[in-house]
Amino acid sequence: xxxxxxxxxxxxxxxxxxxxxxxxxxxxxxxxxxxxxxxxxxxxxxxxxxxxxxxxxxxxxxxxxxxxxxxxxxxxxxxxxxxxxxxxxxxxxxxxxxxxxxxxxxxxxxxxxxxxxxxxxxxxxxxxxxxxxxxxxxxxxxxxxxxxxxxxxxxxxxxxxxxxxxxxxxxxxxxxxxxxxxxxxxxxxxxxxxxxxxxxxxxxxxxxxxxxxxxxxxxxxxxxxxxxxxxxxxxxxxxxxxxxxxxxxxxxxxxxxxxxxxxxxxxxxxxxxxxxxxxxxxxxxxxxxxxxxxxxxxxxxxxxxxxxxxxxxxxxxxxxxxxxxx
Numbered sequence: 467x468x469x470x471x472x473x474x475x476x477x478x479x480x481x482x483x484x485x486x487x488x489x490x491x492x493x494x495x496x497x498x499x500x501x502x503x504x505x506x507x508x509x510x511x512x513x514x515x516x517x518x519x520x521x522x523x524x525x526x527x528x529x530x531x532x533x534x535x536x537x538x539x540x541x542x543x544x545x546x547x548x549x550x551x552x553x554x555x556x557x558x559x560x561x562x563x564x565x566x567x568x569x570x571x572x573x574x575x576x577x578x579x580x581x582x583x584x585x586x587x588x589x590x591x592x593x594x595x596x597x598x599x600x601x602x603x604x605x606x607x608x609x610x611x612x613x614x615x616x617x618x619x620x621x622x623x624x625x626x627x628x629x630x631x632x633x634x635x636x637x638x639x640x641x642x643x644x645x646x647x648x649x650x651x652x653x654x655x656x657x658x659x660x661x662x663x664x665x666x667x668x669x670x671x672x673x674x675x676x677x678x679x680x681x682x683x684x685x686x687x688x689x690x691x692x693x694x695x696x697x698x699x700x701x702x703x704x705x706x707x708x709x710x711x712x713x714x715x716x717x718x719x720x721x722x723x724x725x726x727x728x729x730x731x732x733x734x735x736x737x738x739x740x741x742x743x744x745x746x747x748x749x750x751x752x753x754x755x756x757x758x759x760x761x762x763x764x765x766x767x768x769x770x771x772x773x774x775x776x777x778x779x780x781x782x783x784x785x786x787x788x789x790x791x792x
Contacts, residue, residue: 472631477553479640491548498541504747505530515760521599525581533743536570540641540739560642568619576611582680590687667722674714705749712742
């Protein structure tokens with residue numbers, strides 16, 4: 467047992483075509499800049515305004531933080547590898563990348579569950595909402611999300627640490643993940659494959675089904691409400707449902723069917739490592755007047771009276787948020 471003969475791995479990446487690599491280098495660099503700027507804008511806006519006192523935005527700030535951390539475990543390495551001749555990663559770095567990818571990804575999953583629970587309490591139990599979702603409960607849900615994610619991640623790493631690697635060291639992926647690594651092990655890993663499909667795949671499916679059921683209950687409750695209140699709640703829930711589908715469907719396709727479709731897994735992985743984190747800020751801000759108003763207050767001086775001005779002399783945001791921008 468152990469990894470006596472393997473001290474590093476080679477990541478094969480997404481594509482082998484050099485022309486495609488150059489295009490992808492530019493594309494993924496722009497995507498990563500968009501992910502960082504969009505999610506940090508949401509995080510700083512919420513933390514710099516009174517929105518942080520509302521549970522929904524409290525969780526949204528953590529979701530944005532997780533998006534930044536989750537993407538940062540994989541995309542910078544992907545970008546540098548696209549310009550490198552050999553895409554080498556050490557054994558220890560590989561284990562660390564796998565741990566943090568699963569940790570931040572799982573934390574994000576649990577925070578999405580907390581957000582669904584918050585919307586359920588707000589819409590289905592409005593009279594008890596302030597008691598159900600008080601600040602202590604919100605803190606506990608975030609800590610529980612991180613703790614659950616830590617347990618999940620450490621189990622993935624322990625599975626791989628217990629395997630011998632003595633043969634080929636080429637990982638058919640752009641980051642270290644458990645299925646591609648199991649393929650390289652010098653041992654029968656069929657039971658571990660079943661275990662991971664059952665645990666990680668099962669967690670993804672159960673969470674997805676629970677989220678869908680919760681939003682079905684919420685939407686059925688909204689049918690009895692006034693048109694204006696219903697429209698605002700529908701807009702909020704619509705944003706949440708879009709994020710859930712963007713994140714979970716590729717995740718389920720990755721971890722549920724078989725471990726033999728790693729080629730497709732690389733494409734699916736792009737959805738939950740790059741595309742979903744990039745679109746989350748747009749999904750949560752474009753139709754959200756609370757976020758737009760908070761952005762004006764935090765970032766735009768032109769829209770505020772003296773003594774209550776934001777962080778910038780001229781609003782750095784688009785005209786959508788700062789119509790008085792000159």
